[in-house]
Amino acid sequence: MTDNISRAQFLRLAALSATILVLPSAALADENEITRNMIFNDPESPTGGNPNGDLTIVDFFDYNCPYCKGAAKPLEKVVKADGNIRLVYKDWPILHPTSIIGARLALGAKYQGKYLPVHHALMNIDGYGVEQEKMIEATRNAGVDAAQLDADMTAHADDIARLVKRNLNIADAIGLQGTPGFLVGPFKVNQALNEQGFVRVVADARARQKTPQSK
Template sequence: MPTVEQVLFDPDIPVLGNPDGDITIAEFFDYQCPFCKSGHSELVDVVEKDGKIRLVMKDWPIFGAPSVYASSLVLALAGQGKYSDALHALMATKGRLEKSEVDSVLAKAGFDPAALVEAYRKDSARVDAIVARNMDQANAFGFNGTPSFIIGTKIFHGAMDAKALTDAVAEARAG
């Protein structure tokens, strides 16, 4: 079984929200998952309003090649400080994505898809290792699909609205 440190504090995965927060939310997600995408803005709102939550997005591309492609490009941005812009742009889309749509959405968000592909190629060992670790962790936890969350150290299966997220954070803080 993966450790809390391995899952919540993987140094290769960017931290959104408060990097020094007292509670971590890890969401195992896919850029094509309709439930992940429909709940993303609520998740971000809860994190921002609280101010003391670390948010770790765990790419788990289970919906095929376009998901792997999107994850690869966005994770290649991790060291450039623009990860969240690309992540939020793709999470704002509706429905399934094709490779061309991933490129189009990222281009509209100000990114050069060809440059992102090149960045991924240069950093593919690190990026592929992140996705593999996330896959192994999701399997170890018995996740059946996306989204799946770990809040504090408690596992939650399926979509969570703002109230469920807030309640889970409060429960984690209460210990």
């Protein structure tokens, strides 16, 4: 049985989350050059689906984005049904102060192998401007060890901050205008899709990958 997150832990979380986007520029010096490997194979970015899939989808989202939430279940359904898609999660907290709280909770849970349960729990909260308490409650209900989560968010605060900063830089570099954003193989999709939309763009991406590109 997991422990409840205490009021003291909650306050410490809120204080830490405020630092996520204000690291000294020197700490980000190595993050400024955006590479394909950074986008698709950042070892710190959580992944789902088939790790050896023949197609990669990169998902840029915010836990306060209703459109991201609307696209999340269709995307996961298509990934599961297809069986040959690798999914890369890029937390992109740009819409609301509590978006950073959500990103920290999910990425902190990664260190105990609970990123995906927390991600799904946060995506299942309806609406925009979700209160911190609701995010923490959803995280607790996802089965995390609260004490370990608190310790991991503290110990890995700089790592989480750098990862989010990389995601912000990548989104800017590839020209995303807002959430949600997807890279589906060679295609950029900057809008929410339904199940049929994902199926169609996946098929188009695979067809494009099989077509020799002119130099």
